[in-house]
Amino acid sequence: xxxxxxxxxxxxxxxxxxxxxxxxxxxxxxxxxxxxxxxxxxxxxxxxxxxxxxxxxxxxxxxxxxxxxxxxxxxxxxxxxxxxxxxxxxxxxxxxxxxxxxxxxxxxxxxxxxx
Numbered sequence: 001x002x003x004x005x006x007x008x009x010x011x012x013x014x015x016x017x018x019x020x021x022x023x024x025x026x027x028x029x030x031x032x033x034x035x036x037x038x039x040x041x042x043x044x045x046x047x048x049x050x051x052x053x054x055x056x057x058x059x060x061x062x063x064x065x066x067x068x069x070x071x072x073x074x075x076x077x078x079x080x081x082x083x084x085x086x087x088x089x090x091x092x093x094x095x096x097x098x099x100x101x102x103x104x105x106x107x108x109x110x111x112x113x114x115x
Contacts, residue, residue, distance in 0.1 A: 031099070043092055050089065051081070061086040064094060066102040 008023035016028065035042055051063070056079055063079040081089070094100065 057082045069100045069102045
C-alpha cells in the first residue's frame, strides 16, 4: 500500500507559527499574492437574500457550505439549486484546485487552511 502523503528528505523552517517546517524546495507566499487580478481573485458569499431556503431544489447544481470546508468532506449534505438559479450565481462556482476558506463557524480555534 502506498503512503498517503509524500515524505520529503529535507526541510526548512518558516516564520509562520502554524507552519513551522516545509519541504526545502517549497516557498511560502501570502494568499493575496497568488490570487488572480481583479474581481476573480477572491469571492465572499453568497449571503442572506442571495441564496434562500426556497431556492433549494430536488435536482440541479450542488451547493457547498462552510461545513464542507470545515470537515473537508464535499460529499456531506444534499443541497441543490436549479440550473436557472445557478446561472444567476455562477460567479461563485467552485473549480478543482480552488482554495476555500471559511471565516465563520469555528469558535476558539485557530484558522486552518487545507491545501
